[in-house]
Amino acid sequence: MAVEKSVSISLGIVIRKVPGVTRWVDHVWKAVAVLPGAGAADWKELRRDGDAIEYHAATVPLELFRTDTEAYLHGLSTKIPAIYVVMRESEGADPLDVVLATASPYEAQDYADTGEELVEKVPMPEGLVAWIRDYVEQYHEDEVFIKRRRDKSRVDREENGIGDARIRQTSDVYRAPSAKETVH
Known part of the structure; x- marks a missing residue:
């Protein structure tokens, strides 16, 4: 039996368009709701309330993967569980492109x-x-936490990288130079 x-x-994905509050921004776009099991849509106007307009902007698949259950569990444990909608500016006629919807707060953070x-x-x-x-x-x-154990081999007995091996050391390389050796 194969497991999916x-x-x-x-x-x-429902996106609301409201007028901007500064003279530099004409409109502000915000994802406000999701419609599970929705059919295809392409910026279909759902409702209008004064200057605020809500659109069914797009329908995207919400995929759940077996390997990401920890992330979904983290998202469900928040005060208000959420779907994260990822959008980017459109290069076409639409104001925004809906890239994906995810239930993983980790994936949303990456975007x-x-x-x-x-x-x-x-x-x-x-x-x-x-x-x-x-x-x-x-x-x-x-996932069971497994503490890493160190090997018992002693690596501190060798002094690799101390001085140049080609030059003969007659004394301790860590000693301070004597007054005789200083050159003026």
């Missing part, structure tokens, strides 16, 4: 460290929390 390395679910992508933290719906928790319970294995 990953599972996935489609996740719709945030590059500075090229915008990473938004979106609260996770209860059904998605339960789905990820079930996956973690099925595949998570605590």
Whole structure:
């Protein structure tokens, strides 16, 4: 019986556009919600409230991998579990490209460290929390800490790298020079 390395679910990304608060920024874009099991979308307007507009910007797969269960467990243990939406400026007609959605705070941190992508933290719906928790319970294995032990061989008996081996040392190389040896 083959065990799957990953599972996935489609996740719709809802992005809100609001007017900027300074004269240098016309609009601010922020990921505000996710829609588990959503169909395909391409910046479909969902609702408008004054100057604020919410779009179903894209649908991306949320993949869970068996090797990342520790990260998912860490994300689920926070006060408000979240999905991290990674976006970057678009080169096309759309304002932003949704790169991916992840439940791993470690992966989100890696994207945030590059500075090229915008990473938004979106609260996770209860059904998605339960789905990820079930996956973690099925595949998570605590890693046993094994303390590294040193070998018993003595390496401090040799003095490698002290002085030049080609030059004969008649005395201790650590001694202070005597007054006779100083050149004026």
